[in-house]
Structures are given as C-alpha cells and as structure tokens.
Amino acid sequence: MKSPLLICFSLLVAGLTPSVQAQQADVPVTQVTDTINTAVEDQPASSIDLLNAAEASYTNADYTTAATLYESLLTENGPDFHLYYNLGNTYYRLKDVAKAMLNYERALRLNPGDRDTRFNLEICQAKTIDKIEPLGTFLVTRWFHRLGDSMNSNGWALTSLLCFLLLIASLTAYFFSRRSWLKKSGFYVGIVSLILCILSLIYASKTYQAAVYPDxxxxxxxxxxxxxxxxxxxxxxxxxxxxxxxxxxxxxxxxxxxxxxxxxxxxxxxxxxxxx
Structure with a gap:
C-alpha cells in the first residue's frame, strides 16, 4: 500500500507534467457552435441575436462581419473567454495574425489552462517575423510557470481551500488519533498539504494580478x-x-x-x- 506522502508527491509531479495534444492541421481549432453558445446564453435577447449572426457569418466565411459582431458582443458583455477564443479564430481566417494572437492571449488570461487556445497561439507565433529567443531558465523554473498556467485564479483559490481543509484534517489526525500509523500519516500529509496550500495561494495571486493588471x-x-x-x-x-x-x-x-x-x-x- 502506497504511503500518503508518496501519493501526494505523485499528484504533484502529474500536475507538473505538460499535457500533450496531437494536432494535424496547421489551422486553429474551431469550436464555433459549442464554444460561443455557452458564452452568452444567460444574456439579453439582443446578445443572442448578435451571437447567432456572428456564428452564421463565420459559418458562411464572412469573417469580416463575424469579427465586427464578436467585437460588439465583447463591448456589450465585457471580457469572455469563449468570445475572445472565437474572435481569435476569426482574425486568423482573415490572416490578421497580430489580432488573432491578441485575442488568444486575452482568452488565456481568463483561462490559462485551455490547450486549444494555447495550441492556436503557438501556430500564430510560428508565423510572426520576429523570433525572440527567451533567456535560459532552470528546468524547475519552467515547471513552476507551466503549473501556474494550468488554471485561472479561481481554480487556484479553490485548490488552496481544499488543501487547507486537508491540512486541518491531517492536524486533527496527528494530534487526536491514538494510532501511531495515523499520526505518522497525518504528519506527512499535513506537511504536503501546507506546501500545496501556500503554492496555490501564490499561483492564485499571480494569475489574478495578471488578469486584472496586465503588463x-x-x-x-x-x-x-x-x-x-x-x-x-x-x-x-x-x-x-x-x-x-x-x-x-x-x-x-x-x-x-x-x-x-x-x-x-x-x-x-x-x-x-x-x-x-
């Protein structure tokens, strides 16, 4: 039977391991219908009409009109991951790589862990003229940033709360249990929970600052x-x-x-x- 410490460590390593998504076509992944319908489903009828018109324009390859309508939806409803994502796809179809990248980046600011958006952004980056080589960083530093990009601030705040609750449960087991194995497990799980709780708070603050005060x-x-x-x-x-x-x-x-x-x-x- 695996010890609780080994289980927690395995979960942490799994979170640090980048996910791989196989893609074949050199075009952004388009999920117009499924994606945008969830973006403004609770909005007034005028927004639904704009959304339907934008979807129809995109489907009919009238990308200029679709872009205008998506921009209007963002102006009317405020920042929205799904609208930014679809607007990025629309600008890519218009061969406006800069605006496509801008909207993909804005989408990732709201949902850093979305793999389709990140994949589309990488395609656009490959088409830019300037090839900027980043300064070398340690492997641990890259893991740290990659893990932070897996969720938004709300996700990390919830993770921190769950880790805190696990910490309380571990402390309870350590101080009040009469069984030595449970005390030992509570001690080690408590240490891991404390580390993960602090780490989650750091990520929550980092992603929140990036979303609210973009630099x-x-x-x-x-x-x-x-x-x-x-x-x-x-x-x-x-x-x-x-x-x-x-x-x-x-x-x-x-x-x-x-x-x-x-x-x-x-x-x-x-x-x-x-x-x-």
Whole structure:
C-alpha cells in the first residue's frame, strides 16, 4: 500500500507534467457552435441575436462581419473567454495574425489552462517575423510557470481551500488519533498539504494580478522602431514587427518602455501596441 506522502508527491509531479495534444492541421481549432453558445446564453435577447449572426457569418466565411459582431458582443458583455477564443479564430481566417494572437492571449488570461487556445497561439507565433529567443531558465523554473498556467485564479483559490481543509484534517489526525500509523500519516500529509496550500495561494495571486493588471502587449504596427529614449530623437536600437509579444515596464506620456523575452529593452509609441 502506497504511503500518503508518496501519493501526494505523485499528484504533484502529474500536475507538473505538460499535457500533450496531437494536432494535424496547421489551422486553429474551431469550436464555433459549442464554444460561443455557452458564452452568452444567460444574456439579453439582443446578445443572442448578435451571437447567432456572428456564428452564421463565420459559418458562411464572412469573417469580416463575424469579427465586427464578436467585437460588439465583447463591448456589450465585457471580457469572455469563449468570445475572445472565437474572435481569435476569426482574425486568423482573415490572416490578421497580430489580432488573432491578441485575442488568444486575452482568452488565456481568463483561462490559462485551455490547450486549444494555447495550441492556436503557438501556430500564430510560428508565423510572426520576429523570433525572440527567451533567456535560459532552470528546468524547475519552467515547471513552476507551466503549473501556474494550468488554471485561472479561481481554480487556484479553490485548490488552496481544499488543501487547507486537508491540512486541518491531517492536524486533527496527528494530534487526536491514538494510532501511531495515523499520526505518522497525518504528519506527512499535513506537511504536503501546507506546501500545496501556500503554492496555490501564490499561483492564485499571480494569475489574478495578471488578469486584472496586465503588463504585456502585442505589437500591432507592421513595423516599429525601438528607441533608446521616449522621443523620436532617441537612438534607433532595433525594429519589431506585428505579432511580437512584449512586457511593458514603464510609461511616459505616449511612450511605453518595453522588455523582450531575450532581455532587450527600449521605448516605442503606445499606439503601436495593444495591451493584452
């Protein structure tokens, strides 16, 4: 019989192991009907009409109209994972990779663990001009970030609560049980539960901050020159193209200081990007 510590450790390792999804076609996965019907099913009739019209336009390959309708739905109903996902698919069909990436990123901000969205985003990233090589990171660091991307803040908050309840049960078994094996199990399970509870709280805070206060953006301009200072007279450092993902580190007037995954920094006009 496996010890409780070994079981908990196995579950943790399983969570750290990336899932694999086999895909054949070099096009985003489209789930227009099943996905968008759940997005606004409790909304007013006007939203349902817009949704039906958007679905019909997409089905009939009228992607320009579908994109306009999806944008209207987002304006009317606010951020929604399903609408962002379908809008990303629509812009991909329009061959607007930058806007497709923007909406896939916004969808992942609300549901980081969705594999279809992440797969579609990777397809779009392969089509961008700029190939930014991220700085090397330790394997444990990559696992840490990958695990954090598996759920949104609500999911991690619930996980933290469940781990806390398990911790209380383990402490109860440790302090009040008369059986030595139960005391020992309660002790080890309690330690693992405490670690997982703290880890879940960290992930919940991290994903919540990323969703509410986004600091990343997608370059939307076909080409933008990165400057050494927030003005046109600054030295030209390098150029970026649409679809490149950047992190905003500072804002001065109409200029944003950005940082790339490879560590390069510089200033670009705020109008050349859209915040995720």
């Amino acid at each position: 990343q953006a997608i370059i939307m301009a076909p080409t933008v020159t990165v400057k050494s200072s927030p003005d046109q007279s600054g030295t030209d450092l390098f150029s970026l193209h649409e679809g490149t993902k950047v992190t905003i580190t500072n804002e001065i007037g109409s200029w944003n200081e950005i940082e790339l995954q490879d560590g390069n920094v510089g200033w670009v006009p705020a109008t050349s990007m859209e915040v995720i």
